[in-house]
Amino acid sequence: MQQEAIVLHKMRHSHLLKSIFGILLLLLSVTCFTGLFAKENRFNTNRADAHAPISIMGDHTHSKGESMFSYRYMYMEMPKLISGTNSLSTSEVFNSDGRYVVSPTYMYMHMHMIGVMYASSDNLTFTTMTSFRYNIMDHNIFSGAVPLIEANEGSETFRARASGLGDFSTGFLYKFFDRKRIRIHGGLELTFPSGSITIKDRIPSPGGSQRSLLPSAMQLGSGTYDFIPSLTYQHQFRFYSYAFQVKGRLPTALNKQGYRNGHMAENIFWNSIRFVDWFAMNLGFSYIFQGRQVGVQNDLLLNPPFAPERRTVTTAFGENYGGDRIDVIIGMNFLVHTARINGLRFATDIRVPVYQRRNGIQIETIIAVTVGLQQIL
Numbered sequence: 001m002q003q004e005a006i007v008l009h010k011m012r013h014s015h016l017l018k019s020i021f022g023i024l025l026l027l028l029s030v031t032c033f034t035g036l037f038a039k040e041n042r043f044n045t046n047r048a049d050a051h052a053p054i055s056i057m058g059d060h061t062h063s064k065g066e067s068m069f070s071y072r073y074m075y076m077e078m079p080k081l082i083s084g085t086n087s088l089s090t091s092e093v094f095n096s097d098g099r100y101v102v103s104p105t106y107m108y109m110h111m112h113m114i115g116v117m118y119a120s121s122d123n124l125t126f127t128t129m130t131s132f133r134y135n136i137m138d139h140n141i142f143s144g145a146v147p148l149i150e151a152n153e154g155s156e157t158f159r160a161r162a163s164g165l166g167d168f169s170t171g172f173l174y175k176f177f178d179r180k181r182i183r184i185h186g187g188l189e190l191t192f193p194s195g196s197i198t199i200k201d202r203i204p205s206p207g208g209s210q211r212s213l214l215p216s217a218m219q220l221g222s223g224t225y226d227f228i229p230s231l232t233y234q235h236q237f238r239f240y241s242y243a244f245q246v247k248g249r250l251p252t253a254l255n256k257q258g259y260r261n262g263h264m265a266e267n268i269f270w271n272s273i274r275f276v277d278w279f280a281m282n283l284g285f286s287y288i289f290q291g292r293q294v295g296v297q298n299d300l301l302l303n304p305p306f307a308p309e310r311r312t313v314t315t316a317f318g319e320n321y322g323g324d325r326i327d328v329i330i331g332m333n334f335l336v337h338t339a340r341i342n343g344l345r346f347a348t349d350i351r352v353p354v355y356q357r358r359n360g361i362q363i364e365t366i367i368a369v370t371v372g373l374q375q376i377l
């Protein structure tokens with residue numbers, strides 16, 4: 001068992017290293033290619049291609065005294081079940097080793113994010129962010145789980161909802177290199193558990209339909225204080241720029257409900273082509289790795305009392321969290337310059353996962369759309 005864990009651990013590490021290596025190689029080849037176009041000598045932040053696709057956070061720093069307000073809306077759709085790299089049906093979930101009696105079938109997430117940035121010097125920019133979330137998850141009940149179907153008024157499907165404030169984060173970005181159209185900055189943010197992890201909703205339960213605690217996949221926050229270290233490298237050319245960002249999200253301890261999310265790492269590489277100063281299109285790749293959830297969520301029913309040899313629902317078990325994902329990101333950035341409005345940016349991007357390998361049984365993301373506005377004050 002322990003050996004298995006070590007092997008798994010090594011596999012995950014080699015995966016991460018391979019992806020970092022691959023992205024570095026890509027970066028190097030692009031640098032050689034675009035070197036041909038290099039002309040100007042200063043990094044210009046007032047260009048549409050100076051920004052990352054809008055779903056990427058902490059991509060830029062500001063000049064001394066500048067502040068920025070941002071609003072982002074993100075929509076995610078998870079309409080399929082996945083185990084490892086294979087899709088599966090709800091009946092396969094009910095017949096799996098876990099013999100679950102409830103399976104998620106579809107999830108929608110809506111998220112509104114508000115952020116403020118302020119630069120106290122040309123090198124140091126402070127950031128804060130929070131979100132409002134709305135999660136919806138549809139479920140199927142195993143046809144043999146008669147007490148649950150009775151509690152659900154004879155129906156084999158039900159929906160759970162959760163909405164409210166998400167986690168709050170604050171930190172800084174420090175630019176330590178800015179020469180020959182190359183900028184490098186590092187960042188460190190801390191998240192605070194302002195998002196609730198004790199949201200309840202009316203769901204079918206053995207004694208009837210009642211308000212019960214929802215599994216962590218539906219909760220609004222992580223419940224933990226997490227560190228988010230990041231490093232961003234940007235290189236600008238005449239009509240083109242590319243950048244690379246490595247980022248982690250590291251929970252520090254178990255939350256009040258007895259669990260924490262797995263450690264997360266993301267490598268992102270993006271290219272941006274500037275057609276005119278006010279319009280750029282970008283193409284990016286993101287590799288996200290997240291470990292399994294650690295601990296057991298308190299106050300959740302793990303085994304149904306009418307069939308104790310079975311398990312309740314996949315989302316109640318930490319082994320059904322985390323995995324790998326590669327997204328392709330396609331986006332557009334617009335900068336608005338008029339006599340009245342200046343420093344306003346409108347951007348949108350679409351993320352489409354092209355590879356997913358999920359731990360245990362999960363629902364699979366097929367698309368994430370982000371739309372955002374940023375105004376420099």
Ligand SMILES: [Cu+2]
Nearest residue numbers: 060062068117
């Ligand atoms: Cu900003």
